[in-house]
Amino acid sequence: MKRTLGVCYYPEHWEEADWATDAARMVEAGLSWVRIGEFAWSRLEPRAGDLQFDWLDRAIEVLGSAGLKVILGTPTATPPRWMLKKHPDMLALDEQRRTRGFGSRRHYCFSHQGYRSESRRVTELFAERYGANPHVAAWQTDNEYGCHDTTLSYSDAALKGFRDWLAQTYQSIDALNRAWANVFWSMEYSNFDEIDLPVLTVTDPNPAHLMDFRRYSSAQVVAFNADQARILRSHSDAPVIHNFMGRVTEFDHFEIGEDLDIASWDSYPLGFLEDRMEDDAAHKAAYAQQGDPDFQAFHHDLYRAVGHGRWWIMEQQPGPVNWAPVNPAPLPGMSRLWAWEAFAHGAETVCFFRWRQAPFAQEQMHAGLLRTDSADAPALREVRQVAEELSHAKEQASTDSSVALIFDYPSNWAWDVQPQGKGFSYFRLVFEVYRGLRKLGLDVDVVSSNSDVSDYALILAPGQFSASDSQIDAMIESGAVCLFGPRFNSKTPEFSIPDPLPPNIKGLPCKVTHVESFRADMPRPVKGGGSVTHWMEHVETSASVSFELDDGTPLLVSKGRSHYLTGWLDELALARVLKDLCARADVSVVDMPEGVRQRHLGDLKFVFNYSRDAREFDGQNIPPAGVHWSKI
Numbered sequence: 001m002k003r004t005l006g007v008c009y010y011p012e013h014w015e016e017a018d019w020a021t022d023a024a025r026m027v028e029a030g031l032s033w034v035r036i037g038e039f040a041w042s043r044l045e046p047r048a049g050d051l052q053f054d055w056l057d058r059a060i061e062v063l064g065s066a067g068l069k070v071i072l073g074t075p076t077a078t079p080p081r082w083m084l085k086k087h088p089d090m091l092a093l094d095e096q097r098r099t100r101g102f103g104s105r106r107h108y109c110f111s112h113q114g115y116r117s118e119s120r121r122v123t124e125l126f127a128e129r130y131g132a133n134p135h136v137a138a139w140q141t142d143n144e145y146g147c148h149d150t151t152l153s154y155s156d157a158a159l160k161g162f163r164d165w166l167a168q169t170y171q172s173i174d175a176l177n178r179a180w181a182n183v184f185w186s187m188e189y190s191n192f193d194e195i196d197l198p199v200l201t202v203t204d205p206n207p208a209h210l211m212d213f214r215r216y217s218s219a220q221v222v223a224f225n226a227d228q229a230r231i232l233r234s235h236s237d238a239p240v241i242h243n244f245m246g247r248v249t250e251f252d253h254f255e256i257g258e259d260l261d262i263a264s265w266d267s268y269p270l271g272f273l274e275d276r277m278e279d280d281a282a283h284k285a286a287y288a289q290q291g292d293p294d295f296q297a298f299h300h301d302l303y304r305a306v307g308h309g310r311w312w313i314m315e316q317q318p319g320p321v322n323w324a325p326v327n328p329a330p331l332p333g334m335s336r337l338w339a340w341e342a343f344a345h346g347a348e349t350v351c352f353f354r355w356r357q358a359p360f361a362q363e364q365m366h367a368g369l370l371r372t373d374s375a376d377a378p379a380l381r382e383v384r385q386v387a388e389e390l391s392h393a394k395e396q397a398s399t400d401s402s403v404a405l406i407f408d409y410p411s412n413w414a415w416d417v418q419p420q421g422k423g424f425s426y427f428r429l430v431f432e433v434y435r436g437l438r439k440l441g442l443d444v445d446v447v448s449s450n451s452d453v454s455d456y457a458l459i460l461a462p463g464q465f466s467a468s469d470s471q472i473d474a475m476i477e478s479g480a481v482c483l484f485g486p487r488f489n490s491k492t493p494e495f496s497i498p499d500p501l502p503p504n505i506k507g508l509p510c511k512v513t514h515v516e517s518f519r520a521d522m523p524r525p526v527k528g529g530g531s532v533t534h535w536m537e538h539v540e541t542s543a544s545v546s547f548e549l550d551d552g553t554p555l556l557v558s559k560g561r562s563h564y565l566t567g568w569l570d571e572l573a574l575a576r577v578l579k580d581l582c583a584r585a586d587v588s589v590v591d592m593p594e595g596v597r598q599r600h601l602g603d604l605k606f607v608f609n610y611s612r613d614a615r616e617f618d619g620q621n622i623p624p625a626g627v628h629w630s631k632i
């Protein structure tokens with residue numbers, strides 16, 4: 001597989017006379033792909049039915065004949081203003097049931113059937129017109145589903161859709177009342193039309209009601225994407241891609257992945273560090289211009305699974321962004337490091353966002369590869385360097401990892417619905433385990449709860465709210481060392497406490513009798529070093545106890561190759577437990593220096609230095625923001 005670079009471009013923002021020069025400069029910089037079209041609807045159909053695609057025909061021709069391959073985005077993330085006249089009720093409503101209005105983007109509700117048919121219509125127009133165009137070599141559906149909190153909507157369309165979905169799912173209102181246990185607080189319904197959206201209740205709605213609304217909402221995104229993918233495929237052989245995001249968990253990305261040829265994601269390491277991570281101020285200061293050393297890698301490994309092995313970066317931060325609480329410039333070298341890190345994790349293509357900084361509108365302070373005056377911006381030099389390095393690189397097969405970490409979107413919804421303690425975030429729990437594994441130098445596959453796990457030596461499933469018997473059997477039968485918990489299988493799919501008590505792992509005699517969450521400033525010390533934070537479970541067990549708290553409370557319960565972890569571990573305790581499990585699994589580990597990470601690909605080992613200082617590793621001195629690779 002040849003690894004390539006690309007860029008996001010908006011021909012509708014620039015004079016037509018400049019397209020050819022831009023295209024020639026892209027090619028000269030070593031870029032192969034250009035993504036266009038995803039926000040251009042108002043110029044393609046300025047009035048309902050008034051189609052003006054000629055300029056896009058010409059833009060594709062200019063870019064394509066310069067030697068670029070076009071990724072064409074369907075424009076459904078930005079419906080034009082006239083669409084609202086046609087469908088006044090297509091807008092999403094927030095939790096207070098206030099309308100989320102026109103004037104930016106993503107102003108639509110996934111449940112609105114009228115907009116769903118507009119989405120199919122415009123996709124059909126794109127697919128028919130460009131499906132056989134030799135320059136259109138890939139498709140992007142919509143843009144960043146869920147961005148700006150747009151998965152959940154409390155509109156009338158969502159209410160109707162939710163009621164229909166419940167009726168189909170439960171078939172009878174008695175079945176729903178039983179499943180949700182609506183006898184509690186006299187919440188029983190006598191028909192589906194009495195059920196409201198789970199907002200604006202006096203106190204908490206029933207968690208089962210909330211959980212079903214989350215499932216319903218996820219299913220709408222999946223259906224929206226599936227329509228576009230089907231239409232594009234009926235006219236084109238080019239791969240269908242969607243650009244996912246960092247730490248967006250409101251819909252099941254694995255389900256969308258079933259309808260894609262390639263998964264991609266939009267990586268903004270500095271914005272994400274400030275905006276999406278709970279780490280303390282010291283950590284954020286240390287990595288302010290490099291990004292968190294594990295956040296990008298986690299998503300690379302996650303989206304590799306979502307895309308069944310095929311994945312890209314569709315948007316890579318090229319300089320300061322405009323949307324985080326603060327927007328520093330990356331350290332020199334980071335654009336190159338991020339690109340190589342993606343390739344080391346198996347990316348086929350890395351595209352940068354965007355070609356030229358726009359001097360106007362919402363993103364005028366967002367860097368591009370060119371400045372607003374069209375001079376090279378700093379990242380362009382690094383892009384050229386990566387292009388040059390890629391031209392000498394030989395193709396590498398991806399490497400099999402021996403460690404699998406399960407990420408399960410419904411578990412994220414479940415613990416949003418019922419955190420049982422401020423700060424209990426499923427994403428954070430799983431991410432901290434990932435970080436712990438990466439600090440031990442391990443390559444990790446992030447996988448779904450129903451991925452094939454038969455070939456791993458170590459499988460970890462922290463925080464998964466509900467698990468099927470077949471998943472648990474597959475994990476055990478794989479022969480791998482398995483880590484379950486905390487909170488593993490602690491609810492039925494209907495959101496009740498199971499009988500018998502969790503975790504119900506065959507062959508592991510261990511019962512969670514009660515749980516506690518506690519203040520961040522009251523950690524519980526672990527015997528031998530480290531502590532438990534946030535969350536602790538108390539168990540009855542006849543299995544052996546491999547780790548315990550100072551007061552003797554069991555922390556890691558072990559029988560054969562199955563282990564149950566009862567608490568949320570801090571960094572030190574986590575490192576101790578992970579090393580113990582790796583030793584049992586015969587997986588060798590190495591303590592990585594602060595801010596340094598490694599990743600194997602084919603016969604190469606890559607080392608990335610995210611720190612601000614040079615680091616010694618493996619006999620190499622790696623400068624800050626440096627990348628080093630060598631033959632294994």
Ligand code: GAL
Binds near residue numbers: 144321366
């Ligand atoms: C992404 C989005 C782009 C652009 C970029 C700015 O989330 O897909 O259109 O807005 O952020 O960082």
